[in-house]
Amino acid sequence: MRDLARTREKILEAARAEFCAKGLAGARTAAIARRAGVNKRMLFYCFGSKEDLYYEILRRKSAESERFLESMPDRMSAALVQWDEKCREDVDWVRLLEWEALDLSAGPVVIQPARRRFFKAAVAKLRLAQEQGHLSDEPDIAHLFISLVAVTLFPYAFPQLARLITGMAPTDENFLAERTEFLRWLGDRLAPRGRPAARREGAAQRADGAGSGERRGPR
Amino acid sequence: MRDLARTREKILEAARAEFCAKGLAGARTAAIARRAGVNKRMLFYCFGSKEDLYYEILRRKSAESERFLESMPDRMSAALVQWDEKCREDVDWVRLLEWEALDLSAGPVVIQPARRRFFKAAVAKLRLAQEQGHLSDEPDIAHLFISLVAVTLFPYAFPQLARLITGMAPTDENFLAERTEFLRWLGDRLAPRGRPAARREGAAQRADGAGSGERRGPR
DNA sequence: TGATCAAATCACCAGACGGTTAATTAGCCC
DNA sequence: GGGCTAATTAACCGTCTGGTGATTTGATCA
Numbered sequence: 001m002r003d004l005a006r007t008r009e010k011i012l013e014a015a016r017a018e019f020c021a022k023g024l025a026g027a028r029t030a031a032i033a034r035r036a037g038v039n040k041r042m043l044f045y046c047f048g049s050k051e052d053l054y055y056e057i058l059r060r061k062s063a064e065s066e067r068f069l070e071s072m073p074d075r076m077s078a079a080l081v082q083w084d085e086k087c088r089e090d091v092d093w094v095r096l097l098e099w100e101a102l103d104l105s106a107g108p109v110v111i112q113p114a115r116r117r118f119f120k121a122a123v124a125k126l127r128l129a130q131e132q133g134h135l136s137d138e139p140d141i142a143h144l145f146i147s148l149v150a151v152t153l154f155p156y157a158f159p160q161l162a163r164l165i166t167g168m169a170p171t172d173e174n175f176l177a178e179r180t181e182f183l184r185w186l187g188d189r190l191a192p193r194g195r196p197a198a199r200r201e202g203a204a205q206r207a208d209g210a211g212s213g214e215r216r217g218p219r
Numbered sequence: 220m221r222d223l224a225r226t227r228e229k230i231l232e233a234a235r236a237e238f239c240a241k242g243l244a245g246a247r248t249a250a251i252a253r254r255a256g257v258n259k260r261m262l263f264y265c266f267g268s269k270e271d272l273y274y275e276i277l278r279r280k281s282a283e284s285e286r287f288l289e290s291m292p293d294r295m296s297a298a299l300v301q302w303d304e305k306c307r308e309d310v311d312w313v314r315l316l317e318w319e320a321l322d323l324s325a326g327p328v329v330i331q332p333a334r335r336r337f338f339k340a341a342v343a344k345l346r347l348a349q350e351q352g353h354l355s356d357e358p359d360i361a362h363l364f365i366s367l368v369a370v371t372l373f374p375y376a377f378p379q380l381a382r383l384i385t386g387m388a389p390t391d392e393n394f395l396a397e398r399t400e401f402l403r404w405l406g407d408r409l410a411p412r413g414r415p416a417a418r419r420e421g422a423a424q425r426a427d428g429a430g431s432g433e434r435r436g437p438r
Numbered sequence: 439t440g441a442t443c444a445a446a447t448c449a450c451c452a453g454a455c456g457g458t459t460a461a462t463t464a465g466c467c468c
Numbered sequence: 469g470g471g472c473t474a475a476t477t478a479a480c481c482g483t484c485t486g487g488t489g490a491t492t493t494g495a496t497c498a
Contacts, residue, residue: 026244101377142385143401150373151366158320166361182362
């Protein structure tokens with residue numbers, strides 16, 4: 001019945017919910033404790049301060065989302081649909097990213113190396129898809145990646161705008177249907193010009209990629 | 220020396236800055252008053268409550284941004300570049316949209332009819348561009364519009380992700396140069412298949428989409 | 439069983455915060 | 469000048485909030 005590890009997890013879960021809903025400033029430690037069914041004192045016993053708990057949540061969530069990219073399909077239309085699904089299923093993650101973005105004081109707190117590696121790998125994967133002819137070889141891959149993330153995150157990050165524009169909430173199933181269709185179209189549009197949509201797994205043959213080999217990568 | 224209208228405006232300006240930076244929950248009425256060089260009592264004298272003041276700011280900003288679309292170019296590449304510029308110049312607006320998105324209790328408070336009309340007009344304008352052959356006629360226009368807004372807003376709404384992905388802050392002028400080039404490419408990609416990039420019609424024909432003639436100069 | 443120590447609880451605090459009461463002062467009309 | 473109104477200020481209040489010191493309770497082991 002007495003189990004500190006269990007208590008920590010109950011707090012983390014409750015804190016995640018509360019911080020996702022209200023953010024750092026808006027969240028109340030008392031509310032977290034209540035939600036966790038735990039004495040408020042335990043928050044500070046386990047995590048030191050409200051802020052420390054918050055950044056712990058942020059760190060965990062961003063680490064947790066590292067895995068989701070590993071199974072990214074080569075074909076862009078499929079990848080976009082998959083990302084969209086991920087966002088819809090984990091709106092809390094989107095909201096945490098948003099709180100983090102607005103927290104001007106956050107600084108590089110949550111920018112641990114693992115996160116950098118994650119995005120580097122993502123861009124590399126995309127570049128590979130490009131070399132294999134799944135993607136037009138004209139655009140800057142980093143910016144393409146940002147934009148693809150943007151397109152999939154956006155409706156869940158700004159539901160009020162999605163609703164104003166389409167008249168539907170992004171949770172609406174009609175929205176989902178339309179969105180999926182659109183993302184498929186967009187993904188295929190990003191394929192090289194000659195080829196409407198790159199074949200799956202034809203990996204071998206590179207599309208020669210003439211002059212576009214320059215890696216103008218970040219850093 | 221005594222001028223209530225002036226006082227109101229000083230408060231509104233200070234409140235805008237404070238709310239953009241900290242959001243509703245994070246902002247402090249005392250800080251707003253200090254920033255405005257005004258007695259704290261005046262906030263409540265003029266606007267009733269912190270919340271009322273906040274939603275007044277939200278309403279004003281969203282009304283203010285109604286105009287910026289009127290001059291939207293037909294050509295998608297030019298439109299994207301212009302929107303990007305708008306976002307970069309008015310990051311506060313982006314941040315307010317973000318705070319609004321996260322405020323679950325906001326409800327339809329700021330969804331006044333004017334805003335609906337604004338987006339309706341935007342979609343209509345885009346649909347017109349589609350009919351005139353500036354845009355592929357396949358995609359759902361509402362979803363295309365969301366996505367274009369997404370692509371232009373995103374780097375300023377999630378600067379931490381932009382930095383993680385490209386290695387640069389979105390305020391960096393190198394970022395601007397790359398981003399502009401990318402947006403031009405993307406815009407042209409949305410043109411109908413046969414036509415790489417639709418002609419401007421009235422204006423003298425641009426140097427088509429070949430990409431190298433663009434003025435990528437910052438500012 | 440009883441000593442021990444960590445997990446959990448209780449009661450409380452100092453300061454911050456949104457908001458208000460009441461007094462003061464500046465402009466304005468006569 | 470003198471009264472009148474409204475803009476402005478000073479001081480204050482009740483409540484909420486993150487955080488803490490002291491205490492109790494339960495498991496573990498000799």
